[in-house]
Amino acid sequence: MHRSDRLPIGEVARRTGLSVSAIRFYEERELVTADRNSGGQRRFLRSDIRRLSFIQIAQQLGFSITQIGSLLKDLPENRTPTKRDWTRISKVFRKDLDARIATLERLRDRLDGCIGCGCLSLNNCALYNPDDSASRHGAGARFVLGDQPDV
Numbered sequence: 001m002h003r004s005d006r007l008p009i010g011e012v013a014r015r016t017g018l019s020v021s022a023i024r025f026y027e028e029r030e031l032v033t034a035d036r037n038s039g040g041q042r043r044f045l046r047s048d049i050r051r052l053s054f055i056q057i058a059q060q061l062g063f064s065i066t067q068i069g070s071l072l073k074d075l076p077e078n079r080t081p082t083k084r085d086w087t088r089i090s091k092v093f094r095k096d097l098d099a100r101i102a103t104l105e106r107l108r109d110r111l112d113g114c115i116g117c118g119c120l121s122l123n124n125c126a127l128y129n130p131d132d133s134a135s136r137h138g139a140g141a142r143f144v145l146g147d148q149p150d151v
Contacts, residue, residue: 005045005046006035006037006043006044006045007043007044007045007046007048007049008041008042008043008044009023009024009034009041009042009044012044012048012049012052015049016049016052016053016056017056018052018056023044023052026052026055027042029065029069030069031051031052031055031065031068031069031072032044032048032051032052033048034048047081050081051072051075051081054068054072054089055068055072058071058093061093061097062100063093063096071089071092074088075089
């Protein structure tokens, strides 16, 4: 690999908008890998700019560092990921995002029904839980966030 294919950490930080400490954090988590020059300074592949940008986007979408690492582990370290590589990852993202969207839509629709009618009646409210009957399904919200259990 040609020497100019490697970038110092400061240049990578400038190009990604990340702090140097964030890049080091991602390196510690093995999400990117740096080589060291003879002076011990980190040098990154140009393709690491894409990897780091991907990490930023994935975190903004709510994915954990562990989940992101799991997705990135199959990407090649010594070449720029191809469209096929990213397409495979996007399928995983789509499945997770679709599930979250469905949950948010259920939440929105159930809240609209309760707040929208204006009655706030515990006898008629679809969110009401008589005698705490949903507790047998576990702790936490049962009617609003998840599928409504048979109580």
